[in-house]
Amino acid sequence: MKTRLGFVSNSSSSSFFIVGTGNQDIVQVLWNRAGPARKRGCDHPEVDTKYCGQCGEPMWIEDEGNGLCQGGFTDDKSGLSFYGSDEPNYVGIDAAQLFKNGSSYDHIISLFVNACKKAKVDVKERDIDIHYGEAGNG
Numbered sequence: 343m344k345t346r347l348g349f350v351s352n353s354s355s356s357s358f359f360i361v362g363t364g365n366q367d368i369v370q371v372l373w374n375r376a377g378p379a380r381k382r383g384c385d386h387p388e389v390d391t392k393y394c395g396q397c398g399e400p401m402w403i404e405d406e407g408n409g410l411c412q413g414g415f416t417d418d419k420s421g422l423s424f425y426g427s428d429e430p431n432y433v434g435i436d437a438a439q440l441f442k443n444g445s446s447y448d449h450i451i452s453l454f455v456n457a458c459k460k461a462k463v464d465v466k467e468r469d470i471d472i473h474y475g476e477a478g479n480g
């Protein structure tokens with residue numbers, strides 16, 4: 343784990359402030375479903391080959407490295423954000439702007455729980471917390 347707490351100014355890292363989890367089992371499952379390396383290349387049924395047998399498109403869009411650009415990655419579809427360095431350490435909902443706009447902690451928790459449900463991941467409330475710091479190769 344290379345995630346650092348505190349704030350530094352470095353262009354290859356991202357500061358983050360999320361309501362989510364650092365439970366590695368949950369992070370990994372969500373990363374596999376919503377992370378950049380698992381984005382579908384086409385909509386045909388998934389097969390265990392690199393290219394689709396029906397249309398020839400890549401089955402999955404390949405990604406350089408682990409796909410964590412400057413320590414963070416947000417999946418626009420699910421709204422889930424991932425932060426880490428060598429691998430994602432945290433997943434959650436970016437919360438700073440939501441708090442500024444008046445959202446409650448409970449509301450942001452519900453956003454995270456619903457995003458997990460859509461990804462068919464059962465997350466317990468005891469696993470959810472505020473996580474913040476600096477992620478990346480700073």
Ligand SMILES: [Zn+2]
Pocket residue numbers: 384385386394395396397398399
């Ligand atoms: Zn296809």
